[in-house]
Amino acid sequence: MKKIQDANLENKKVLLRVDFNVALKNGRIKEKFKIEACKETVKFLLEKNCQVALISHLGRPEGKINPEFSLRQITDDVESILGLKVRFISDCISEEIRNNLENLSDGEIILLENVRFYEGDEDNDIEFSKKLAKGFDIFVNDAFSASHRDHASVSGVAKLIPSFAGLRLQKEIHEMERVKNDFARPAVAIIGGAKIETKLPVIKFFEEKYDNILVGGKIANEALDQKKEFSEKVILPFDFIDDRLDIGPKTLEKFKEIISNAKTIVWNGPTGKFEDEKYAVSSNEIMKAVLNSGAYTVVGGGETLEILEKNNATDRIDFVSTGGGAMLDYLGGGEMPGIEVLSEPLIITD
Known part of the structure; x- marks a missing residue:
């Protein structure tokens, strides 16, 4: 490149x-x-x-x-x-x-x-x-x-x-490669937000490489409804708040326990309907657990960044990616045309 x-x-x-x-x-x-x-x-x-x-x-x-x-x-x-x-x-x-x-x-x-x-x-x-x-x-x-x-x-x-x-692009690629190939264990991925179809490839990627994948938000509901099958590494919520608008206290405690032992954390997406303060509890608690874990942490996605900024916590994260979908695609093995083209020869035009 x-x-x-x-x-x-x-x-x-x-x-x-x-x-x-x-x-x-x-x-x-x-x-x-x-x-x-x-x-x-x-x-x-x-x-x-x-x-x-x-x-x-x-x-x-x-x-x-x-x-x-x-x-x-x-x-x-x-x-x-x-x-x-x-x-x-x-x-x-x-x-x-x-x-x-x-x-x-x-x-x-x-x-x-x-x-x-x-x-x-x-x-x-x-x-x-x-x-x-x-x-x-x-x-x-x-x-x-x-x-x-x-x-x-x-x-x-x-x-x-x-x-x-x-x-900045170089720095992003370096950090993505680090959490893909050069990470300390236990390694934990926290994946939330919406659209299971866009996040399934990255869940599968982490399932192969990381020790635990904690799934919350709308994608957890979609995975449960669609009866998606994962290994025991992938932990879906087992209790909820108000019609599944946030993960429940038992799931939250389990997630926090796993996070507390992590040495590497990748976090992309809120675990509840965080824009409503009532359902932002798990996302805020997970943020605190991540900050207290001492793990090397990479965070991406606009909504996750919003949670950090609201709590003045951005500077306490090792690396905050500008990419949400791009981060997921890169880690999940998707195509990255804007990066791939930088290693290609120019085309000849009139």
Whole structure:
């Protein structure tokens, strides 16, 4: 995989794929973590005198311009978090981008409009990829959390101009490999949230490698309803609160006992309907048990991150991944087009 440390970056125009798909409230971001994640890479590029434009998606505008999903509204927050002057451009493929790249001041970067305002992004349309790449010398992917998507702004552009992994992407891959192949025992995975079909591969992966897999949330209910069969390593809830909206006290105690003995923990997804405080008990108690365990801990997924941030606990976790679905796909052996393309040769176009 090609890394930015090995690239000739001096004075280059760089399109940097980030993931600013963050929760908003009244036009302001609810959590800083995904914005902060790209800070090291941006700093590295600016030190090489690069002209940098950030490109991201926000929400699901479904290929149409929708002010509700405009990145314009987070420009001030991005400026504040990165500590840089940010110039917003209300498109991601216009000639205006090229003109603005030529006259950036020192320490100033560009934030482009939501790439998913165009259908060509999710369709990975090559003509759209060419428009994104136009005027740039180099593409850098720093968005691990989007790298399981075969989209124009993730893998499409990377086939057209020299492309490299950013520092955050490299760090994410290193940590995923560590919890896959180089972990201390007892090793425990905590898997919650919804959509059993997306989380089944990663449960199966951990079932083969780890000592215990603790399953909660909606996926536990779905597994029970569908009578999914697992080995004794996989522990499903055996008591519940209020129509299975949270795991019950006996299950919680069992989970906490296992967590207390762990040396490695991977946690992705809440174990109850955590957005309702009444059913956030198990998720909060599990968080405390994880913090008290002393285990090497990797956490991923937006909802899990929300639990940590609400309790000011993010800094107490060894590694917090920006990826939810991407983390599950990577660990479960799924395809990661945004990473795989960084080891491939460029394609020749007219």
